[in-house]
Amino acid sequence: MKKKILIIDDEPDILKVMTFRLENLGYEVITAATGIEALDLIQKAAPDMIFLDLHMTGMDGPEIYKRLKSNERSKQIPLILLTADITASNSGRMNRLTADDVLLKPFEPEELLKKVRKFL
Amino acid sequence: MKSDFLSIAYHEMGTKLALIREGIAIVLGKMAGPINKKQQNFLNIAERNVDKLTKLINNVYTFQELASGKIKFDMRENDISEIVKEVQRTTAPLAEKKELDFVVRLDDGLPGAVFDSSLIARVITNITGNAIKFTEKGSIEIAAGHKNGSIHVSIQDTGCGVRKEALPLLFREFENIGKGSAAKTSTTGLELAISRKIIEAHGGKILAESEFGKGTTIKFTLPVEPRGLKSAGLHGSPVS
Numbered sequence: 191m192k193k194k195i196l197i198i199d200d201e202p203d204i205l206k207v208m209t210f211r212l213e214n215l216g217y218e219v220i221t222a223a224t225g226i227e228a229l230d231l232i233q234k235a236a237p238d239m240i241f242l243d244l245h246m247t248g249m250d251g252p253e254i255y256k257r258l259k260s261n262e263r264s265k266q267i268p269l270i271l272l273t274a275d276i277t278a279s280n281s282g283r284m285n286r287l288t289a290d291d292v293l294l295k296p297f298e299p300e301e302l303l304k305k306v307r308k309f310l
Numbered sequence: 311m312k313s314d315f316l317s318i319a320y321h322e323m324g325t326k327l328a329l330i331r332e333g334i335a336i337v338l339g340k341m342a343g344p345i346n347k348k349q350q351n352f353l354n355i356a357e358r359n360v361d362k363l364t365k366l367i368n369n370v371y372t373f374q375e376l377a378s379g380k381i382k383f384d385m386r387e388n389d390i391s392e393i394v395k396e397v398q399r400t401t402a403p404l405a406e407k408k409e410l411d412f413v414v415r416l417d418d419g420l421p422g423a424v425f426d427s428s429l430i431a432r433v434i435t436n437i438t439g440n441a442i443k444f445t446e447k448g449s450i451e452i453a454a455g456h457k458n459g460s461i462h463v464s465i466q467d468t469g470c471g472v473r474k475e476a477l478p479l480l481f482r483e484f485e486n487i488g489k490g491s492a493a494k495t496s497t498t499g500l501e502l503a504i505s506r507k508i509i510e511a512h513g514g515k516i517l518a519e520s521e522f523g524k525g526t527t528i529k530f531t532l533p534v535e536p537r538g539l540k541s542a543g544l545h546g547s548p549v550s
Binding site: 201203204207210211214274295296297299 | 321322324325327328329331332333335336341342
């Protein structure tokens with residue numbers, strides 16, 4: 191059975207290219223553009239891995255993160271933070287979140303693949 | 311405030327450019343279906359120029375961050391020989407492709423010096439890369455020595471050279487220098503200006519000597535124990 195990856199990002203173009211790349215690698219991809227949508231999808235679709243954009247409008251990345259990690263169903267799922275902010279990893283913002291990993295935007299397709307292979 | 315603006319603009323542009331690059335790469339990689347030779351050629355132009363634009367934006371950002379003293383230097387004792395050898399390893403394939411001799415001359419007993427190794431590696435890589443780019447036959451030589459409390463590094467090529475009147479412009483940002491009709495490209499962009507900022511922030515000096523048509527030598531010094539550093543925040547904090 192195909193492994194399922196959830197991508198949470200409010201930038202539709204990013205969702206499109208990431209979905210294309212990951213589907214090409216043989217994964218099933220589901221996407222959410224908002225935190226509410228994401229939390230709903232996790233209950234219904236039970237993904238094997240999550241990519242979460244740290245900077246979103248509405249419910250922000252850290253808030254979504256907190257909810258995901260306090261939810262019984264989602265807290266065991268490997269979670270990779272997406273961020274364009276190279277300083278965030280040093281500033282402690284991400285350390286406080288203790289995500290499973292971080293993928294810096296912009297990233298090369300190989301880096302995306304590496305992160306996926308690490309957990310799936 | 312200005313830098314925050316620049317930083318946000320930089321990250322925004324980077325994300326957008328990455329998406330453009332992805333779109334092109336997916337089509338060029340024939341993942342979205344077959345394309346013909348002509349389509350491929352035009353997409354290659356687009357891809358090449360997105361890469362150039364990305365590099366330019368990265369350099370503008372780095373230059374501005376250096377100019378405003380925002381980059382934190384990772385000042386530690388380092389061995390310049392190791393840096394030179396590392397640069398040789400990464401740039402030698404480019405020289406080999408053009409069948410240029412690549413010589414490295416390191417004086418015995420070079421002392422350790424305090425500098426940011428990744429930034430100094432960047433300076434030597436840039437200058438060496440430029441030297442290879444503008445040299446069609448002959449050799450590239452990187453030499454390192456020690457005199458009067460400073461490390462002296464020189465990168466010499468047997469390339470097309472720079473006209474005397476253009477030499478002072480070499481380290482200025484965005485100067486267009488006629489490198490002679492044989493030169494394939496005539497703009498040095500920002501790399502040398504960035505190199506100058508990095509060397510000067512370490513308390514060193516950088517200069518160029520050239521004979522038009524015969525070659526160019528770029529020399530810089532690095533104080534073994536830098537004092538009075540020109541930019542803020544230079545003391546041992548990790549590079550962000």
